[in-house]
Amino acid sequence: MSTYRIASIPGDGIGVDVTAEARQVLDRAGEVHGFRLEWTVFDWSCERYTKTGRMMPEDGIDQLRPFDGILLGAVGFPGVPDHVSLWGLLIPIRRAFAQYVNLRPVRLLPGTTSVLAGREADELEMVIVRENTEGEYSQIGGRHNPGQPGEFVVQESIFTRVGVERIIRFAFELARTRSGRVCSATKSNGIIHTMPFWDEVFAEVAAEYPDVHSEQTHIDALAARMVQHPDRLDVVVGSNLFGDILSDLAAAVTGGLGMAPSGNVNPPGEYPSMFEAVHGSAPDIAGQGIANPVAQILAGAMMLEHLGEKTAAAAVHRAVEEVLAAGEVATPDLGGKSTTTELGAAITAAL
Amino acid sequence: MSTYRIASIPGDGIGVDVTAEARQVLDRAGEVHGFRLEWTVFDWSCERYTKTGRMMPEDGIDQLRPFDGILLGAVGFPGVPDHVSLWGLLIPIRRAFAQYVNLRPVRLLPGTTSVLAGREADELEMVIVRENTEGEYSQIGGRHNPGQPGEFVVQESIFTRVGVERIIRFAFELARTRSGRVCSATKSNGIIHTMPFWDEVFAEVAAEYPDVHSEQTHIDALAARMVQHPDRLDVVVGSNLFGDILSDLAAAVTGGLGMAPSGNVNPPGEYPSMFEAVHGSAPDIAGQGIANPVAQILAGAMMLEHLGEKTAAAAVHRAVEEVLAAGEVATPDLGGKSTTTELGAAITAAL
Ligand SMILES: CC(C)[C@H](C(=O)O)[C@@H](O)C(=O)O
Numbered sequence: 001m002s003t004y005r006i007a008s009i010p011g012d013g014i015g016v017d018v019t020a021e022a023r024q025v026l027d028r029a030g031e032v033h034g035f036r037l038e039w040t041v042f043d044w045s046c047e048r049y050t051k052t053g054r055m056m057p058e059d060g061i062d063q064l065r066p067f068d069g070i071l072l073g074a075v076g077f078p079g080v081p082d083h084v085s086l087w088g089l090l091i092p093i094r095r096a097f098a099q100y101v102n103l104r105p106v107r108l109l110p111g112t113t114s115v116l117a118g119r120e121a122d123e124l125e126m127v128i129v130r131e132n133t134e135g136e137y138s139q140i141g142g143r144h145n146p147g148q149p150g151e152f153v154v155q156e157s158i159f160t161r162v163g164v165e166r167i168i169r170f171a172f173e174l175a176r177t178r179s180g181r182v183c184s185a186t187k188s189n190g191i192i193h194t195m196p197f198w199d200e201v202f203a204e205v206a207a208e209y210p211d212v213h214s215e216q217t218h219i220d221a222l223a224a225r226m227v228q229h230p231d232r233l234d235v236v237v238g239s240n241l242f243g244d245i246l247s248d249l250a251a252a253v254t255g256g257l258g259m260a261p262s263g264n265v266n267p268p269g270e271y272p273s274m275f276e277a278v279h280g281s282a283p284d285i286a287g288q289g290i291a292n293p294v295a296q297i298l299a300g301a302m303m304l305e306h307l308g309e310k311t312a313a314a315a316v317h318r319a320v321e322e323v324l325a326a327g328e329v330a331t332p333d334l335g336g337k338s339t340t341t342e343l344g345a346a347i348t349a350a351l
Numbered sequence: 352m353s354t355y356r357i358a359s360i361p362g363d364g365i366g367v368d369v370t371a372e373a374r375q376v377l378d379r380a381g382e383v384h385g386f387r388l389e390w391t392v393f394d395w396s397c398e399r400y401t402k403t404g405r406m407m408p409e410d411g412i413d414q415l416r417p418f419d420g421i422l423l424g425a426v427g428f429p430g431v432p433d434h435v436s437l438w439g440l441l442i443p444i445r446r447a448f449a450q451y452v453n454l455r456p457v458r459l460l461p462g463t464t465s466v467l468a469g470r471e472a473d474e475l476e477m478v479i480v481r482e483n484t485e486g487e488y489s490q491i492g493g494r495h496n497p498g499q500p501g502e503f504v505v506q507e508s509i510f511t512r513v514g515v516e517r518i519i520r521f522a523f524e525l526a527r528t529r530s531g532r533v534c535s536a537t538k539s540n541g542i543i544h545t546m547p548f549w550d551e552v553f554a555e556v557a558a559e560y561p562d563v564h565s566e567q568t569h570i571d572a573l574a575a576r577m578v579q580h581p582d583r584l585d586v587v588v589g590s591n592l593f594g595d596i597l598s599d600l601a602a603a604v605t606g607g608l609g610m611a612p613s614g615n616v617n618p619p620g621e622y623p624s625m626f627e628a629v630h631g632s633a634p635d636i637a638g639q640g641i642a643n644p645v646a647q648i649l650a651g652a653m654m655l656e657h658l659g660e661k662t663a664a665a666a667v668h669r670a671v672e673e674v675l676a677a678g679e680v681a682t683p684d685l686g687g688k689s690t691t692t693e694l695g696a697a698i699t700a701a702l
């Protein structure tokens with residue numbers, strides 16, 4: 001029987017609630033499909049930061065290194081500035097482990113409704129392939145003459161050939177296993193250094209995949225298209241920032257943020273990959289037992305798939321779909337009255 | 352009788368079609384409301400670029416300086432890279448004339464439908480206040496070691512205190528004349544130099560407007576919110592890039608890009624302001640006579656308002672609404688079969 005060592009970092013807010021459910025579901029999947037998950041729980045969070053001044057210990061990255069996978073809840077809590085909580089935990093992990101793909105599949109599941117008029121379940125399905133280690137999220141920059149009239153701040157966006165090429169190539173490879181279509185998010189009309197470079201690399205890689213249909217759209221028009229003609233999109237590849245925006249939007253037009261999982265993936269498998277929901281820690285509803293655990297459970301399914309347990313991953317998906325389609329157990333965001341635990345338990349039972 | 356000197360730059364593609372209609376409508380508004388528009392047409396465009404190597408003459412900015420207003424169609428055509436066409440015309444005008452506010456009102460008009468389920472006309476109305484002269488659109492940056500494995504490109508985002516403060520202050524002033532609510536688009540959790548600065552200035556300005564309700568939301572969540580709860584937004588203020596994305600999205604969830612006007616405004620009135628549709632030159636449908644002229648006509652109405660002709664501006668709005676509500680004359684994007692000219696003529700007649 002295979003055993004996988006999994007690091008669980010529930011984090012803050014509803015991250016704690018939903019990770020607990022995901023663990024139950026995944027453990028059950030292991031029982032049914034013949035593998036074992038060996039969990040180690042880390043209390044790295046904003047709470048830890050307020051006590052110790054650090055989101056994670058200094059050797060945090062080293063502690064995570066031996067694991068087969070990481071299941072992250074969500075990070076962020078009022079009182080701790082976001083740029084502290086995220087750059088002290090989430091972002092360093094993404095970078096240290098070269099999790100250069102942020103994979104964000106969305107799909108309008110049976111039993112859920114879209115905010116878009118006239119869209120049926122299964123009609124909307126796409127995947128955002130987000131660059132996850134460079135781009136607009138950079139530490140390089142600073143402030144000139146604070147408090148003075150001439151004050152300004154600068155920040156460098158940084159796009160490397162290595163970084164851009166590998167994410168775009170990943171998107172094309174993925175498209176081959178899906179619809180054979182890739183759309184690249186750009187803004188080369190406004191952002192004249194980095195984005196024309198992105199487009200150039202995109203064109204180069206596209207030339208190697210004549211069997212894949214490729215196109216590019218400016219991020220503003222692409223956001224509009226995502227609500228007007230989302231059915232014409234399948235694999236969408238974007239920079240760190242553009243992928244971030246588009247994946248929230250894609251989640252919003254399918255079942256909502258409560259349904260969208262994501263994987264921070266190191267494709268060569270040299271380092272552990274990390275799986276999390278797209279949604280944040282939602283401090284406003286934390287601890288009330290009403291958070292929707294589906295996104296986190298589907299993130300768990302992505303982790304199983306990544307570990308090679310494809311049958312189990314598919315079974316988790318089916319269980320989620322069955323429970324949602326039946327519609328008897330649903331959290332408030334899905335129009336029901338059930339608790340986080342009740343929905344988690346129903347999915348576990350469906351396995 | 353007041354006379355206003357207006358520079359018309361039809362530009363490329365459908366820009367040419369829709370500007371012609373807007374001129375007709377505005378001239379008629381002048382006849383009815385007692386003012387005259389004296390038009391000077393400039394052929395600055397991609398076509399001009401292919402012939403002369405320049406989008407506009409070297410002294411283009413100086414030629415525009417004496418005008419009371421500028422009505423721009425749209426710029427961009429296949430074969431001329433976007434960063435050439437836009438940085439050779441649109442963006443230099445925005446900057447040289449300190450048109451630091453890009454004002455983009457949207458509203459779901461009677462007779463049009465939203466892509467969002469269950470949204471009624473008049474239920475959705477908001478205005479995006481976009482910073483228009485700095486931010487992510489910068490000329491500073493470049494490329495290191497082209498073609499080499501270590502190749503990278505960088506681009507600076509630049510946010511000045513002057514620039515950030517004036518746009519945020521404009522948003523608060525505007526909110527006072529509307530709902531009294533401002534939402535700021537940020538991403539300080541990911542973009543850790545410029546965006547925390549933006550938030551800081553926002554908080555400072557907000558403190559001066561205790562009567563205005565202020566909040567800030569990360570751009571990813573805000574994009575999601577714009578499709579999930581657009582009714583909870585009114586004045587939304589964002590950087591050059593964020594405002595660009597959000598205004599296309601806002602247009603898409605209200606009546607579509609064919610309906611959204613915009614003003615590039617220099618609030619002190621030291622320089623001419625410029626009015627244009629949010630949509631682009633749409634080369635794919637150019638010259639077919641099917642482009643929707645409403646956005647451009649409403650941009651014209653914004654220009655009249657800016658010139659102080661408020662009654663005439665309101666009359667143009669009413670004429671547009673009447674024609675749309677009647678639904679007899681509508682371009683294909685509105686579900687009809689009429690031509691650009693027919694819709695323009697119907698609006699002129701309604702005046
Ligand atoms: C054409 C382009 C440079 C422009 C922009 O992003 O500013 C356009 O999208 C707009 O919104 O006016």
Ligand SMILES: CC(C)[C@H](C(=O)O)[C@@H](O)C(=O)O
Pocket residue numbers: 086244278540541571
């Ligand atoms: C929390 C934040 C830094 C993060 C991001 O933008 O990367 C989040 O929005 C996400 O999408 O994972």
